[in-house]
Amino acid sequence: MKRRDFVRFAATTGVLGPIGGCVKDVPSLCFASELMKPDATLVIDTHTHIFNATDLPVKNFISKVVARDHGFQEIAEVFGGLLEFIGWRAAPTVEKELEKLRMLRSCADSEMTNSLAGMRQAIYSQSVAELRTAAEQELARVGIPRARMRDRTTLSNTGEALRGIYQLPDSYEAYTQAFDEDEPFGIRRKSLTSGIAFIVEMFQYRITSAYNYLAIYNNDATTPVDLIAAALVDYDWWLSAGVGTPSSLPDQVDLMGELAIVTAGRAHMLVPFCPFRQIIANSGSSAARFDPLALVRTAVEEKGALGVKLYPPMGFAPYGNAQLDIWRDKGLPGPASNPQFGAMLDDALRQLYNYCQDKGVAVMAHSSPSNAAHRDYLALMGASFFEQLVTEFPDLNISLGHFGGTGSGDSLSLEHYMAFLAGGSNHRFADASYFANLEDAPETLKSTLLSIYRFQQGALIPRLNYGSDWKMLVAEAQSKRYLSGFRNLIQQIEAETGYNIMTEFLGGNAARMYGLRTGQARQRLNEFYRANQLDSPVWISKVDRN
Numbered sequence: 023m024k025r026r027d028f029v030r031f032a033a034t035t036g037v038l039g040p041i042g043g044c045v046k047d048v049p050s051l052c053f054a055s056e057l058m059k060p061d062a063t064l065v066i067d068t069h070t071h072i073f074n075a076t077d078l079p080v081k082n083f084i085s086k087v088v089a090r091d092h093g094f095q096e097i098a099e100v101f102g103g104l105l106e107f108i109g110w111r112a113a114p115t116v117e118k119e120l121e122k123l124r125m126l127r128s129c130a131d132s133e134m135t136n137s138l139a140g141m142r143q144a145i146y147s148q149s150v151a152e153l154r155t156a157a158e159q160e161l162a163r164v165g166i167p168r169a170r171m172r173d174r175t176t177l178s179n180t181g182e183a184l185r186g187i188y189q190l191p192d193s194y195e196a197y198t199q200a201f202d203e204d205e206p207f208g209i210r211r212k213s214l215t216s217g218i219a220f221i222v223e224m225f226q227y228r229i230t231s232a233y234n235y236l237a238i239y240n241n242d243a244t245t246p247v248d249l250i251a252a253a254l255v256d257y258d259w260w261l262s263a264g265v266g267t268p269s270s271l272p273d274q275v276d277l278m279g280e281l282a283i284v285t286a287g288r289a290h291m292l293v294p295f296c297p298f299r300q301i302i303a304n305s306g307s308s309a310a311r312f313d314p315l316a317l318v319r320t321a322v323e324e325k326g327a328l329g330v331k332l333y334p335p336m337g338f339a340p341y342g343n344a345q346l347d348i349w350r351d352k353g354l355p356g357p358a359s360n361p362q363f364g365a366m367l368d369d370a371l372r373q374l375y376n377y378c379q380d381k382g383v384a385v386m387a388h389s390s391p392s393n394a395a396h397r398d399y400l401a402l403m404g405a406s407f408f409e410q411l412v413t414e415f416p417d418l419n420i421s422l423g424h425f426g427g428t429g430s431g432d433s434l435s436l437e438h439y440m441a442f443l444a445g446g447s448n449h450r451f452a453d454a455s456y457f458a459n460l461e462d463a464p465e466t467l468k469s470t471l472l473s474i475y476r477f478q479q480g481a482l483i484p485r486l487n488y489g490s491d492w493k494m495l496v497a498e499a500q501s502k503r504y505l506s507g508f509r510n511l512i513q514q515i516e517a518e519t520g521y522n523i524m525t526e527f528l529g530g531n532a533a534r535m536y537g538l539r540t541g542q543a544r545q546r547l548n549e550f551y552r553a554n555q556l557d558s559p560v561w562i563s564k565v566d567r568n
Contacts, residue, residue: 059246064529064564065239065505066536067250069386069423069455069489072231072281072289075110075224076268077254082261087395100179101217103163104187107156112148113225116273123229123280142230146194149225150187157187179214186218197222229281232289235492238502245509245528248561250289250492251536252278253331253386256314259298260336260395263355264309272312272320279325287551287559292331292386293321297338300370301357309356315373322383326550328536328543329384329419330374335394339402340387340420341375341411343367348398375415382542384419384535386453389439390427405438416447419535421487425452440474444481451535454527455489460507471515480521487532525568533565 084105114122122141126134161168166181171188191197223231232252239247254274258264269277271294278291295314303310321327334340337349343364350359357363378385389403403426412420426439443450459467474482488508495501512524537543551558 060560060563062564063245063525064533064561064568065245065247065249065488066529066532066561067239067247067490067492068421068453068487068532068535070235070250070252070492071255072228072235072252072493073254073274074226074228074231075113076115077274079257079262079265079267080110080224081105083257086261087393100183100214101221103180104153104156104160104183105221107159108152108221110152110225110268112145112152113268114145114227116269116277119227119229120273120277120280122227123277123284126229126284138230138233141227143194145226146197146222147192149222150190150192152225153187153190153221157184160184183214183217186214190218190222228277229284231493232281232285236285236288239505245505247505248288248529248564249559251292251328251386251532252281252289253292254278254294255331255333256294256296256299257333257336259296259302259355264299264302264311266311270311272317275317275321275325275327278327279321282326282550283554283556287326287547287556288561290326290328290547291321292329293318293325293327294331294333295374296333296336297367297370297374298336298358300373301363301366304370305357314370315377318374318377318383322381323546324550326547327383329386330378331423332385332387334387334389334402334407335392335399337395337399337402338367338371339404339407341368341371341414342407343371352396352398372414375411375418379415379418382419382537384421384451384537384543386421386423388424389422389452390424392424392427405435405442408442412446412450417449419449419451419537421535422452423489424455424491425486436470436473440477440482443485444478448484448534451485451487451531453487453489454508456491456494457508460504460511464507464511468511468514471511472518475515475519475521475523480519483521483523484526484531484534486527487535488528529561529564530568533568538562538565 122137126137158168160180161171161184164178164180166177166184170177170181171185177185191200232250235250236247254271256271258266275291275293278293282290295318297314299310299312300314303313303315318327318330322330332340337352337354339346344367346364347361349363352358357366360366375385377383387403387408389408391400391403394400394402405426408420408422412418422439422443426436439452443452457467459470474486488505490504492501495504509524509528512527515521516523533539538547547562548558550556
């Protein structure tokens with residue numbers, strides 16, 4: 023099992039979190055403008071996640087998606103039993119975190135740092151206790167004597183993972199330092215180390231995840247990150263028959279609005295939209311719990327959302343579902359058995375796209391053939407479905423998340439995606455998030471990017487955005503150098519092609535995609551900052567200058 027395969031497993035279960043750096047080193051974002059470099063290149067990370075375990079149907083995602091995906095079964099076997107015993111009781115709900123965020127809004131610099139350190143340590147202590155209780159149950163299930171947890175004998179992968187949990191230090195600072203060592207806790211396999219980190223950190227507050235991300239990339243002396251787009255997800259109807267997560271999505275949206283304030287406008291959400299839930303809401307059933315399009319409106323018009331996130335591998339194409347018949351015998355609830363389900367999905371998506379096109383709201387859709395709820399859904403991210411979408415909605419800003427899997431070797435068809443991006447108007451984009459080849463095969467990635475940038479004499483230069491898919495990325499050994507690695511690679515490509523790429527790739531394209539320079543989107547953000555008594559972030563001056 024390659025580390026990159028494990029990392030994919032880790033991130034898609036939603037249990038991966040930051041492992042680098044200490045909270046005491048995390049800067050206060052109450053004074054974010056003091057940390058930025060106004061003259062540096064604008065950097066916007068268009069694809070991140072900072073959710074925790076209460077925001078996701080973790081167990082169903084593991085059993086219904088991860089365990090069925092090729093290459094993931096081995097890792098699912100290692101951690102699956104343990105995860106069954108974890109109740110995630112220590113993970114903060116939105117309600118608990120909102121109390122903390124409102125306290126942090128008026129803090130001083132030293133108070134912010136101390137408060138964050140205390141918050142993180144408290145949750146870490148509770149999560150370690152819960153993990154050790156779960157480990158006791160898993161030890162009994164697999165028949166490993168508890169005494170083996172403290173010796174140095176070689177164990178199975180599961181045994182090694184459980185041993186790592188027993189050897190977790192008491193302090194969060196010691197824990198983060200241990201993960202900088204070659205063999206933390208006696209674990210020899212990086213994938214097992216990452217697995218433990220990924221479980222531990224999914225217990226944490228979202229605010230500490232955001233702070234950790236910004237602290238890591240603020241250390242990039244050349245191009246610190248100015249703005250992150252943090253995507254939420256809605257899997258409830260595809261994986262859990264509509265049963266909600268412990269932290270509801272309306273509550274998550276409220277939290278992300280508050281987090282945008284506390285981070286002084288440096289972390290804004292992408293609000294999720296699920297067409298399955300919209301079908302339920304359109305029927306008038308209270309089972310929907312909320313109207314997805316109404317939640318999108320609230321997030322965009324009141325909570326500072328930059329755009330919308332779609333997750334097609336759950337079971338729908340971005341458009342053109344009416345021509346499909348793939349939902350039978352998939353164990354889906356309610357209307358999925360209706361022969362018109364595909365058309366109903368398109369109707370729900372049409373509601374979203376009409377709103378977004380009218381209001382200048384960008385839509386990002388997962389386009390990599392991965393993390394599907396069923397193998398029949400892997401083809402739903404194909405470029406032909408996006409073509410159908412832009413044919414009806416030519417002025418909608420649409421972004422292909424992961425650029426179809428291009429940077430990890432799993433692309434459905436790079437040529438088709440490039441042709442899609444180059445065609446039509448200037449409203450088509452893609453992001454370079456979690457391009458695993460940056461570490462695993464940099465020369466291969468360089469060759470791929472050269473093909474992309476040379477396509478039709480540089481037609482895709484104004485289309486490709488920087489993105490990291492952070493939280494997924496942290497388990498990679500070189501994750502802290504993802505931004506600098508891409509910057510160096512783009513410099514090489516500029517030297518070979520003679521094209522000017524860097525400024526547009528790092529943030530210029532994203533500014534156009536999100537409408538940050540002029541128009542409705544910029545006006546909404548300006549009003550959001552005024553209403554919450556925030557100064558304009560430094561990134562706005564950079565956008566206006568370029």
